Amino acid sequence: MIAKSHSPATITQFMTRNLARVEKPAQYVGGELNQIRKDPAALSVRSAFLYPDVYEIGMSHLGLRILYHIINERPAWSAERAFHPGADMETAMREAGVPLWSLETRTPLCQFDIVGFTLQYEMSYTNIVCCLDLGGIPIRREDRSLEHPIVIAGGAGALNPEVIADFIDLFVLGDGEDAIVQFFEAYESERGKHATRRELLRALVEKCKFLYAPEFWEPSYLDDGRIREYKALDGVAPSRRSVVYDLENAPFPTKPVIAHTQTVHDRITIEIMRGCVQGCKFCQAGYEKRPQRFRSKEKVLEIARESYINTGHDEIGLTSLSSSDHPELGGMMDLLNAEFGERRVNLSLPSLRVNEQVMELPKRIKSVRKSGLTLAPEVASNRLRRIINKNILNEDLYNGAEEAWKNGWKTIKLYFMIGIPGEIESDLREIVTMAETVSRLRQKAGRGGAGKVNAAVSTFVPKPHTPFQWHGQMPLEQVRQHQRQLYHWKNDRAVELKMHDSERSVIEGVLSRADRRLGRAIETAWRMGCHLDAWDPYFQYDLWLRAFAESGIDPIWYANRPRKKDEVFAWDHIDGGVNKLFQWIEYEKSIAQVETPECQVGGCGDCGVGARNCVSIKAVTGYFGYSMPAEKAKFKEPKWDHAADAAELAKS
Numbered sequence: 001m002i003a004k005s006h007s008p009a010t011i012t013q014f015m016t017r018n019l020a021r022v023e024k025p026a027q028y029v030g031g032e033l034n035q036i037r038k039d040p041a042a043l044s045v046r047s048a049f050l051y052p053d054v055y056e057i058g059m060s061h062l063g064l065r066i067l068y069h070i071i072n073e074r075p076a077w078s079a080e081r082a083f084h085p086g087a088d089m090e091t092a093m094r095e096a097g098v099p100l101w102s103l104e105t106r107t108p109l110c111q112f113d114i115v116g117f118t119l120q121y122e123m124s125y126t127n128i129v130c131c132l133d134l135g136g137i138p139i140r141r142e143d144r145s146l147e148h149p150i151v152i153a154g155g156a157g158a159l160n161p162e163v164i165a166d167f168i169d170l171f172v173l174g175d176g177e178d179a180i181v182q183f184f185e186a187y188e189s190e191r192g193k194h195a196t197r198r199e200l201l202r203a204l205v206e207k208c209k210f211l212y213a214p215e216f217w218e219p220s221y222l223d224d225g226r227i228r229e230y231k232a233l234d235g236v237a238p239s240r241r242s243v244v245y246d247l248e249n250a251p252f253p254t255k256p257v258i259a260h261t262q263t264v265h266d267r268i269t270i271e272i273m274r275g276c277v278q279g280c281k282f283c284q285a286g287y288e289k290r291p292q293r294f295r296s297k298e299k300v301l302e303i304a305r306e307s308y309i310n311t312g313h314d315e316i317g318l319t320s321l322s323s324s325d326h327p328e329l330g331g332m333m334d335l336l337n338a339e340f341g342e343r344r345v346n347l348s349l350p351s352l353r354v355n356e357q358v359m360e361l362p363k364r365i366k367s368v369r370k371s372g373l374t375l376a377p378e379v380a381s382n383r384l385r386r387i388i389n390k391n392i393l394n395e396d397l398y399n400g401a402e403e404a405w406k407n408g409w410k411t412i413k414l415y416f417m418i419g420i421p422g423e424i425e426s427d428l429r430e431i432v433t434m435a436e437t438v439s440r441l442r443q444k445a446g447r448g449g450a451g452k453v454n455a456a457v458s459t460f461v462p463k464p465h466t467p468f469q470w471h472g473q474m475p476l477e478q479v480r481q482h483q484r485q486l487y488h489w490k491n492d493r494a495v496e497l498k499m500h501d502s503e504r505s506v507i508e509g510v511l512s513r514a515d516r517r518l519g520r521a522i523e524t525a526w527r528m529g530c531h532l533d534a535w536d537p538y539f540q541y542d543l544w545l546r547a548f549a550e551s552g553i554d555p556i557w558y559a560n561r562p563r564k565k566d567e568v569f570a571w572d573h574i575d576g577g578v579n580k581l582f583q584w585i586e587y588e589k590s591i592a593q594v595e596t597p598e599c600q601v602g603g604c605g606d607c608g609v610g611a612r613n614c615v616s617i618k619a620v621t622g623y624f625g626y627s628m629p630a631e632k633a634k635f636k637e638p639k640w641d642h643a644a645d646a647a648e649l650a651k652s
Helices: 008-021 062-072 087-096 122-134 177-190 197-207 284-288 297-311 329-343 382-388 394-406 425-444 476-489 502-513 516-528 541-550 555-559 580-591 611-621 642-651
Strands: 045-051 077-083 114-118 150-154 170-172 217-221 227-232 268-271 315-319 346-348 372-378 411-418 452-459 495-499
Touching: 008 087, 045 062, 045 177, 062 077, 062 114, 062 177, 062 268, 087 122, 114 122, 122 502, 122 516, 150 177, 150 197, 170 177, 170 197, 177 197, 268 297, 297 315, 297 329, 315 329, 329 346, 372 394, 382 425, 382 580, 394 411, 394 425, 411 425, 411 476, 425 452, 425 476, 425 495, 452 476, 452 502, 476 495, 476 502, 502 516, 502 541, 502 555, 516 541
Parallel strands: 045 077, 045 114, 114 150, 150 170, 268 315, 315 346, 372 411, 411 452, 452 495
Antiparallel strands: 217 227
């Protein structure tokens, strides 16, 4: 582990000697436009927040921007930024014994009160271990004392925190806007009152019900390796996720830090809604982010105006899980086009669900650079749509694509998945058919020859807190076979298939579905040299397999094994928003190919979030009509006709 006895001055000296020797040196210096730098001596709580990947990825993450804004609004608190260094800079730092530092004050991570990670992708878990070690913090939580920072983490990865429970003190469950303020207040109040780190963690968990501390949960196992139970220690209660119901008035950064170098998203990013009620059975975020909440078109315009003044970016991205579900999307785009069109500011929607609105949107996106439109059909056959509960029509997709070609779009990107439970050869063929049909529509639209279509094909990974958590992941060789078939069937040169790395999907599956016993394999993989695993030049599948073998982990048992109804998951004691009974019923319905209507159309489905919570959104915002009758606005267990589901399964 790197020593912590370094000052900002010695780090500056190290940078002076080494910046000219590393790629993209500007990512290490700080001092960007809109950066917030505070005097450490005037602060009561200092924190460093890390996106556990390189600067160009982390600087685009909206969640990090939101937390940075909220914490730094308080005069006595600070939030500084740090990122995983590039491989060349990490080597130089280790050779010189220099710790990972924050960009604002060049303070080593180990000198902060709180160090936080955002967990967005399982393949960043070795990066977390690396950042802790490089920052001078013991990588395992049991090796830390009161003198070390409290290590927290939140985001999608907190839905199965047990995989990295060895390395994180506290997980923040749910939305972060309110939770982070409550946590900092609790920490400020409790620090200095306790004789041990364990006592401090216990006090924080007691005050903040959304915190999950692995230290106070003890797993036990059956003889066959499955989990028997998680036992709560010291009288701790199960954690409950934090939910921001009033998204309209939630804090939002309109003066984000402007990166020194190009990032993956050099634009103004505005979250226009949170949550999704489509009920796609593979989508973890769709279940975890319920209930659905919206920002009004007027609020979005206000945020866009302030952000444009403070950044000068020439693109505004409207982001959410399913932007085309926003009931005011058309009017919102008209307002933004009227405000920014003459300023030659692009308007973008990162990914669109296929519905009847898709035909109208290409006309409304009056971009200066009409480079690419992204659509997410996910699957191409009606049979798989019934299985995954994605109620879309090919006709809507094709109408939207033709309209995009007519309006001058140069490329259309389509997102697909393979490895869906129940997938057969004809489903795969439909992917190629759909992509090539979209390409040919450019000629029909009178824009010349075939249109360029990029078909991104990822491998399905069953995720916690979804109906597909009981399914096994498709074995590696079968995935490779399906990928080869897709390449074989493609004839149109204007269509490009881009396959997700099948070996990386195996590791992602293990990291998604495993339990606390995997911690030793993650540490072993990191010590063997695994890091920056999301980047092709650094991903080493063979090293991961060696780490599993040395740690006594069978990756197939974790990734590919189907689960039984009564199996205890490593995340069952974690509040994922939607209850397990509802997920099981949805799992059964997927097998029977029985669709579940979305809440806004079909009424409350009793998913466990509670109709009362959904109705509260309407009370706060005053619009976006939820359709459930008033008498359903209460918590109740779902009741389904299992006999009818079984009969439907028999017919299929």
